[in-house]
Amino acid sequence: MTIKEKQQQLVDEFAFLDDWEQKYEYIIDLGKELKGLPEDKKTPENLIKGCQSQVWIDAEFKEGKLFFNADSDGILPKGIVSLLVSVYSGHTTAEILDSDFKFIEEIGLQEFLSPSRANGLMAMTKQIKFYAVAFQLKK
Template identity: 60%
Template sequence: MIISEIQQEIIDEFNSFDDWQQRYEYIIELGKSLKGMKAENKTEDKLIQGCQSQVWLDVTKNDDKLFFDADSDAILPKGILALLVKIYSGQPITDILKSDENFIQKIGLQEFLSPTRANGLVAMIKKIKYYAIVYSIKHE
């Protein structure tokens, strides 16, 4: 499935909830389903700066597609990571670079988050795009 279709699926899921409490619970459930990372992979270079909690993001490349592993020591950021991994993992590098993040506004996520958590969300997306840029340059 392409990025925009996955984003639309997430928008539809969020629109099916009556209130933010249900959306919040959904994000937490997503976080619980995130595979996480092995302790030895939670290194300083994989730590995302700008997040209130500790958040790690790792990437591997296979056939011009990026695959993300992510983890956090807090359940809400872990749920947000699960959303982002669902969208971007397994996608072609060029598609990641061309994608937009309008789905965040469409699901109202930034209004729901505290300013520090919203900054963390931006930092997570920037890190995903950063990895895509690095791998597009490395492997041209």
Template identity: 80%
Template sequence: MTIQEEQQSLIEDFEFLEDWEQKYEYIIDLGKELEGLPEDKKNDDNLIRGCQSKVWILPEYKEGKLYFEVDSDGILPKGIVAMLKQVYSGHTTQEILDSNFDFIEKIGLQEFLSPSRANGLMAMTKQIKFYAVAYQLQK
């Protein structure tokens, strides 16, 4: 699936949920499905700055695509970073750079989050774009 198709799929998933309690539970369930990172990968190199909870994003570039392994010590951030992994992992750096994050607004996530969590979400999205730029420069 393309990034846009992944985003649309998430938007549609959220449309079926009636209230924020159900949406919250859905996000938490996404986090529970994550394999997570081994403890030795939960280090400062992979830590996302600006998040209230600890969030780690570990990039891997192979065969022209960028893959992400993610984890968090908080249940809600873990679900949020799982959504970002679902959308952006397995795509080329150019596809990531050409994409936008407007699906976050379309599902209403920023309205639901506290200001500190919204800042953390922005830090996660910026880091994904940063990795795409960094690996694109290595080509």
């Protein structure tokens, strides 16, 4: 499935949820499915700056694709980062760099988050793009 297809699938899933309480519950459920990071990956290098909670994103480059794993000490941020990992993990650096984050607006997520959580979300998206750039340069 392409990044665009994954994004559209999430937009469609969120469209079926009636209110933000249901959307929050769905995001939290996504976080519960996230495998998490081992303690040795919860390093300052993997810590996302600008998040209200602690959020770590780790990336591994194998067979020409980037694979992300993440964790958070907060239930909502863990769900949000899980959503991003599900969309961008398993794609090439070019696919990630060619993609956008408009689906976040389509879901309406950013406008419903507090300013500090919205900043954290933007920091997570920037980190994913940063990893794509960094691993593209290593090829």
